[in-house]
Amino acid sequence: MNHAQLTALGRALRLLGEHGEALSVDTPDAKLHEVRADLRRALELLDETVTTAAPTTRCPEHPNGPVDTSAPDLCLLCETRRRAAHRSRVNGAYPAYDRPRTERTARTPSRYGVREDRPQPQQRWLPEMWNGREWQLCGTPRRDRREAELFIAAQRRAPRAATAYRLVHEFTDYEVVRIWGHPVRTDIEPLGGP
DSSP states (O other): OOHHHHHHHHHHHHHHHHHHHHOOTTOOHHHHHHHHHHHHHHHHHHHHHOOSOOOSSSOSSOTTSOBOTTSTTOBHHHHHHHHHHHHHHHHTSOGGGTSOHHHHHHHSOOSSOOGGGSOOOOOEEEEEEEOSSSEEEOSOOBSOHHHHHHHHHHHHHSTTOOSEEEEEEESSSEEEEEEEEOOOOOOSSTTOOO
């Protein structure tokens, strides 16, 4: 249905609605003939706009499919599928579907394993600070690099900032992406004791 047909049909149906509201016991025959002519015009417009056959079933998937009068939606195809599922559930024809998933995968060994057995790679950005002896994690690992860099920038502006910070990219391995400052090894004893 194109826009012009839709507009014309809507106008004709609105006109019929106005006729219906104006009907009363003392409506003259001339007005009834006018309603009849408008009704015919609306039916002709409707015949022009409808291009497909009327649906034979109430099924949204198969509107013009074969009919089964005993089915609730009158669709033979869907009813056949429902009956087969019911038979397999009652007769136990497919017991593998009732078993837990781990039992099914254990029965089919694979040389390389199944996808769910392997851990999924995760990409994280680790903000680290130099504590005087080694690099230590200074914040929560982030999933976004920009967010991790903004966190390190905020840490560097803090009153008790470390001498150096670095951002480590963790994917399947670790890679130092960027270093701020210079890590200098310092002794933890203030007077240089053992």
